[in-house]
Amino acid sequence: MKKFLTFSIGLAAIACNSLDESPKAVIVSDTFYKTEKDADAAVIAIYNALNSAQHTLYNRLMQIGTEMATDDYEAGPRARNAHVRALSNLTHDASNDRMLELWRQSYDGINRANIAIEKIGENPSLDPARAGILVNEAKFLRALLYFNLVRWFGGVPLVTQETTSLTPENIYVSNATESEVYALIEQDLKDAEGLPAPSVGGRIGRATSGTAKSLLSKVYLTQKKWKEAADKSKEVIDSKWYDLFENFADVYATSQKNGKEHILSAQFKGLSNWNGNMLAGSSAPTDIPGISGDYADALHREGLLFESFEEKDKRKYVTFGVHYTSPVDGKVYTTHPHFRKYFDETVPASPYESSKNTPIIRFAEILLIYSEALNELNGGPTPEAYDAIDRVRARAGIAALKESQPGLNQAAFREAVFEERRKELVFEYQRWFDLARRGSDYYVTKLKAAGKGNAQPRHIHFPIPQRELDLNPNLKQIPAWQ
């Protein structure tokens, strides 16, 4: 009997597992952020918030969540999401789930950036130079995310530290003013100018000091800080870090990824363990045998964008596809214009597996920023302003503006730059930002001209998502959306 008891008690004691959880397959936050590799992984996580799986910010979400509300795009027949259709018809409201996703994913990325800035910055065991680079990279990405947010939603809550507890003061963050948000963006980008130059190498796909300066010029431009915008874009141009590809098609060629014109791109690789560029599949035709496209991200024909391209414009049939070769029968089919920038000819049967990158910012835009800023700064176009835009036009194979339309006044030149931006940067998540920064009159006029009769002045912002207003009593809706 005693033996029996001893035996059982002994067994019980041996077998005892601890009640403390020590997961083997997942890392716990407390034990992370110790080494340089940990720190790098914390920064990589921020890039992941930019684009990863389908319907992430730079993998189609900004197309269906913002660009639909412009004169160039509409929800095609296979865009079944009622929220996307509402945006395309400008009947969207604060309950729109695409806007909620823009908000959620942006703040998710910002939280990741805040964590990286805090944990890497506070860690004395890391090499200070290396840690400084990673912190500045995180600041660049935080600036990019806030720059999008402030343009979409105006004065959004400014969160600059990781949320670690759920007390009301931690989670009920009030709206900041737009200028407060811009102040943080500018400060972050100024810090990020300290990143290594692109010429240093080894930073393929990552932010550099050139990326930071380029984005800063765009931030100045958006705020109508013309002088700063002109200076900063000139600094980028003069650095000779970047140049235009001679051939416009190379901007999207898989062989030229992260090339001389690309300042920062959303990175894709289909049929691998990464993601294909969704825009390729969602814009591909549905009526060609063997091409299983979805024609959901469609051209808004009434906006006359396709027609506005001169036939000789080399961009026209890089941007649009009207002829597709069927991978099944080898025949060439003609169809109405589809966006083709990301259609990957190597995988016609599975267009979602496109390996083409989407530019976030590229050198052609820097030239156009410089051109626009000079025009605004000097009350009209300077020769340098003409030169900059004409570099872009020359590459497209169309007449230089200084020859075809010399002596434009400020307003006409401004319009010429915007039309050039529209054609050069179409399907690169730019149009809504360009329309909105011109103000509500411009936006409404352009959309009504394109037959989108529901456009209203308030549409130069998106409503702050209802979910956030419901959960955060300190958050206020944009006045025009109240």
Place this chain on the structure above:
Amino acid sequence: MKKNYFLLFWLFISSGLLAQEPLINSRLQGKVVDSRTQEPVIGATVQISGVTHAVQTDLDGNFFFQTGQKFPYHLIVSFVGYKKKQVTAEASPILISLEEENQLLSELVVIGYGAVQKKDLTGAVGSVSDEYIKSTNTSLERALQGSVAGVNVTQTSGQPGGGVSIRVRGGSSIQGGNEPLYVIDGFPVYNSSVSSGVVSGAATNPLASLNPSDIESITVLKDASSTAIYGSRGANGVVIITTKKGKANETKVSYDFSYGLQSVRKKLDLLDARGFARLRNDALYDTNPSKGRYQYLAEEQIATLGKGTDWQEEAFNTAPVQNHQLSFSGGTRQLRYLVSGNYFNQDGIIRNTGFDRYALRVNLHSDISSKFRVGLNLSGARTDSDIAPSGIVSALISMPPTATIYEPDGSYTLRNPFENIFSNPIAALNERKNQSVSYRVLGTVNGEYDLSEHLTAKVLFGTDLTEGRDNSYLPASIYEGYSVGGEARRGFSSVFNWLNENTLTYTRSFSNRHFLSALAGYTQQSSQRQFVTTGAQQFINDVTTDNSLQSGNVPLTPTSGDSEWTLHSYLGRGNYNFASRYFVTASFRADGSSRFGKNNKWGYFPSAALAWQISNEEFFEAYSRQINTLKLRASYGSTGNQEIGEYQSLSTLTSVKYLFGDQIVTGFTPARIANNNLSWEQTNQFDLGLDLGFLANRLLFTVDLYRKVTRNLLLDVQIPYTTGHTSSLQNYGSVQNQGVELGLNTDFEKGRFGWTGNFNIAFNRNKVLEIGNDARFYTFGNYIVEVGKPLGSFYGAVTDGILQENEIDEKGKYTGNAIPKAGDRLYKDLNNDGAFTTAADRTNIGNALPDFTFGFNNSFQYGNFDLSVLLQGSYGNKILNSNAQTLELFNGQQNASVTANERWTPENPGTTIPRAKLDPAPVFSDRYVEDGSYLRFRNIALGYTLPKSWVSKTTLSSVRFRLVGQNLFTFTRYSGFDPEVTNGTTISPGTDAGIYPVAKTVSAEIGILF
């Protein structure tokens, strides 16, 4: 031998004690046993007729007298539950067998860590009668359906081997688990799937790996007094399953075989090709009138179409089901055995789906000595499932009838030719490999040692090993695999769950009036789950499917994982009764769980119960002829729920990827904010019960009233996205369930005729008391969780007729459409803001929880015939018929319900069905909330046993035939496939969206006993 020594010892002590007795004329030693089982009857009163001298039998049924009486004299032997017996004692020793008064009250009921006689129960416990256990050979939970008041069973999928949702006294957790705890031969398991996530479709049911034919008894513990002994896992009720054991000197060899055919109860009435073509013409015309009325097909073409493809007809078939069961049992007093083997094979009513089970069991029990007993219960099984991929049923009903299964060149049509994308379901069913295989070994060994006459120690070890293998292949010939050139995936998962229980049981009676038993123990259980998945894409051809991943050009990123949990527990229980009149039970369990925050690892779960057997009171004797049993019970206690998965309190990091150029890199980001205070859900339950017995206790009536309140609900509280997170798991809010349960049992026999009946009905009312953050409600898809209202409430619009031509200006704003047109559906403007919007004008439009559920079982025997009829039903529950909503879009892109024929057209304005429209916005409204009440003949079985006189000429000892019909008749107003439908979650039950329908079955069985 030992027993004899013990007796002698006892004799010696007794004689010592009784040495003062003046006159001893006889010594009588005897034993009282049950006439049927020959088991000792403990605590029976033996009285010498005419004098006051009475003794009580001990634990072995023995008694002893020294008396002045001389042989022969009369003894009166009595015990509750047995017929009083008068015998004449001629000499010592004497064996007295008592006949049970009836079967209903004396049966032993297995409860947590023990067993009691039904008459001694203090808690609310339901036993599942044999008829129910026999009615299923698919999975044991089906036996619970309709069998016990307050246990609501719904199949979550008709997929063979598919899941079941069980609610004991209503669902109380919003986001934690709500399924009961199962205790199989002492081993607690949750019925959670171990899938690696590689296969698509309804989760397979792990309990389907247990062979129902091996089950001896099923008990459902409902109130806190009986479940609190399971502490942090008791809140959702406990189902205790005991498997069959061999009996000494009763060698049995039996073989049972059944074969049946299953079919779908009904198909949905959908448009044929002609009807669909006209609908599509109308939808296209509606959007683009300038292109004319026949944009799809001209009338002449439509006339030649015929019926087109009937996708349901192509997929649903009559499917066979068969079961073979072979078992051997018997043994000696020292060693008793049961060995059984089972093969079960069920094809699904949807083609190329099915389930196979191969199961073996060995149960061994041995009395090593009179003090030391050991037992082994061991089962092993393999199950194979061919699973219907998710979305198949939706695709079957949505595919246009004008689409064909094959293209003219013989290849599969890849997908719906129109704008709505879904793939060809027949191609997927035929070509897609979607298999799940599992191996499970569940075994317990235990040793029991009598430390003294009253004290027994028991040690139990058990393990539950599960290995799962998922195989998936999407061939390039079908849409799912087309764009990736074929995709193969494999997943492996394994769960190692072990248990150790150490208990001491003390049983003693004093002065023949005080009965005491006590239990104390320490238990520990721990489980580790691991999985690996891997795969490849881009195959040259589809020959090797998932068997040669290296043949694919693109390997997929493998995944693996590991999670563990541990539970340490101390438990104790005391039972006391005085003269079988007053009963007290108190129990306590302390559970330490790894799953909770570091500040809240331990939880404490006490309970107490009182019962008063009024019918055993002397004052009641006057009524005892009319009322044989009258017992009042009351209990109160606390139980918990810890079903939230592992590592939920920690700030764990998620790994994410990014691409720099051509290089894939890995990052880490926190998945959640840490919560060190995370704790259990706590349920406090009060139960009041009454048991009544009439007609020599052949008619038993039980009623229970209960109220249970669950606090500290484990809720994923939504937090602002500005935190970088979506939600945080917190203990917040509370839910109440209260109700009444009635049970009626009968057991009559007269000559060749016998009847047993069981009727039960349960009324449960659920109410959300609090959801935290001072919130009054939150919505969840088509559901609303609202304080003061039950869970499972549908949240949608209220329809208000159809917009007519002349009403567009006046009422157009109530359609919710930007550009209203005649024929649009109108909705009520509930907030009176002058327009209908789905954001502002939704309300509570019904509830998925039933007003009551009931089961009614009648079994009749007449001579060699027996008939059993099991009815079961649910009343007052609503179903969200999501299939119907999809089928009434009338967009001409996908097939539609035949109600499309009554759709609004300028020629048919007086209708409630809206017009055809290419681009409708789906609005969830009361139109799609249907009455889900039903009454079902769940099982009808007619049996015939060959007369003994025929069988005795052969080597067989019994042959029995049965004809069985399952789900043969169902009475319901529900328009979908079947009213027994749920998606299984407490927050959103009762949605019928592409769920694999439940089958009806006709089968024949033969049972042979050698």
